[in-house]
Every structure is written in C-alpha cells, then in structure tokens.
Amino acid sequence: MSTEFTNPNLEIMFTAEEISARIKELGAQITAEYKDKDLVLVGVLKGSVLFMADLMREIDLNLKIDFMAVSSYKDGTVSSGDVEILKDLTNPIRGKDVIIVEDIVDTGLTLFRLTEILGSRGANSLKIATLLDKPEPRIKKDLKIDYKGFTIPNRFVVGYGLDAAGRWRNLPFIGVVIDPSKI
Ligand code: IMP
Ligand code: MG
Numbered sequence: 001m002s003t004e005f006t007n008p009n010l011e012i013m014f015t016a017e018e019i020s021a022r023i024k025e026l027g028a029q030i031t032a033e034y035k036d037k038d039l040v041l042v043g044v045l046k047g048s049v050l051f052m053a054d055l056m057r058e059i060d061l062n063l064k065i066d067f068m069a070v071s072s073y074k075d076g077t078v079s080s081g082d083v084e085i086l087k088d089l090t091n092p093i094r095g096k097d098v099i100i101v102e103d104i105v106d107t108g109l110t111l112f113r114l115t116e117i118l119g120s121r122g123a124n125s126l127k128i129a130t131l132l133d134k135p136e137p138r139i140k141k142d143l144k145i146d147y148k149g150f151t152i153p154n155r156f157v158v159g160y161g162l163d164a165a166g167r168w169r170n171l172p173f174i175g176v177v178i179d180p181s182k183i
Pocket of ligand 1: 104109110157164
C-alpha cells in the first residue's frame with residue numbers, strides 16, 4: 001500500500017535522521033555564537049515551521065521567537081519575484097539579535113527583500129538561517145547565508161515544511177518530486 005509517506009512519486013533526498021543530525025550542529029553553533037546576545041528567531045511561514053521547531057530546541061539560550069508570512073510563490077513552482085507581507089512580526093526587533101529562519105533559499109528574492117524590510121527596523125544584528133540552499137537559480141547572488149543545513153541541486157523538493165501547491169509539508173523527510181506533472 002502506498003501512503004503519502006511512501007509516495008512513489010518521491011525520492012528521498014534527506015532522511016529525518018540526517019536532518020535532525022544537521023540541525024543539532026547548527027543549534028550548537030548558534031548557541032555558541034549568541035551566548036551574550038538577545039536572540040530572536042523569526043520564522044518565515046509556512047515552510048519554516050518544522051525547521052524552526054527543531055532548531056529552537058537545539059539552541060540552549062533564553063531566546064524569543066516570532067513569525068512573518070510572505071508570499072513569493074503563488075501556489076506554483078516558479079518564483080514570481082514579488083514579495084508581499086501577509087503577516088508581520090508581533091513584536092519590535094529594535095536592539096535585538098535576529099536570525100531569520102527559512103526553509104529554502106532559491107532565487108534569494110524573498111530573503112533579499114525580507115532583510116531589506118527587517119534591516120530597516122533597528123535590529124542590533126540580522127542573520128539568515130536556512131535549512132536548504134539551492135544556489136543554481138540564485139538571482140540575488142550576493143545574499144549572505146549565515147547558517148545553512150544542506151546545499152542541494154536545482155530540483156523541486158517537498159517535505160519537512162516544504163510544499164508543492166500547499167501539500168506534503170508534513171512529510172518527516174525531504175524528498176524530490178520525480179514527476180512534477182503528477183503533483
Ligand atoms: P526564493 O525567493 O526564490 O529564494 O524562494 C524562497 C521560497 O520559495 C521558499 O521559502 C519556498 O517557499 C519556495 N521554494 C523554493 N524552492 C522550493 C522547492 O524546491 N520546494 C518547495 N518550495 C520552494
Ligand atoms: Mg517559504
């Protein structure tokens with residue numbers, strides 16, 4: 001029997017165990033680097049929710065979290081370049097040490113725009129953490145990614161928060177869609 005977790009149209013790229021091991025490393029690195037800082041993790045909804053939930057538990061600091069929702073992909077697999085704020089932060093970030101937590105950087109347009117927006121709000125520091133980095137389609141080539149889980153080839157991936165047309169975010173692993181026409 002095929003379930004969504006064993007969907008034959010998906011090929012596993014990173015298992016839940018591989019993701020978890022890498023996030024432990026990132027969490028340890030952030031813990032060491034933000035020891036004397038006032039850290040706020042800003043998750044970009046919805047794709048970052050699983051990464052955010054796991055990463056924050058690997059950071060042994062008295063941090064805060066907040067969320068933003070932006071839309072750049074309108075239910076498709078091609079970037080429109082538009083970044084629209086659908087939900088803003090709940091609290092000001094003035095004086096805080098902010099890490100934006102993203103699921104994946106592709107063209108870089110979303111994070112470039114987000115760092116422009118958040119960069120104008122008086123944070124003490126602003127860095128980027130992404131689980132996946134897909135450098136090939138990058139348009140904003142000078143976007144600096146401070147913490148990254150994995151660098152991946154130019155394939156469309158789903159699972160562990162990442163979706164195709166809103167689906168497959170709940171897969172515990174990251175998979176490549178073998179035939180995107182069958183999503
Ligand atoms: P960028 O603005 O092109 O860097 O795109 C970033 C956003 O596009 C991510 O936060 C994802 O929501 C989405 N995205 C880019 N590549 C993929 C993918 O392979 N699978 C699912 N979503 C993706
Ligand atoms: Mg996203």
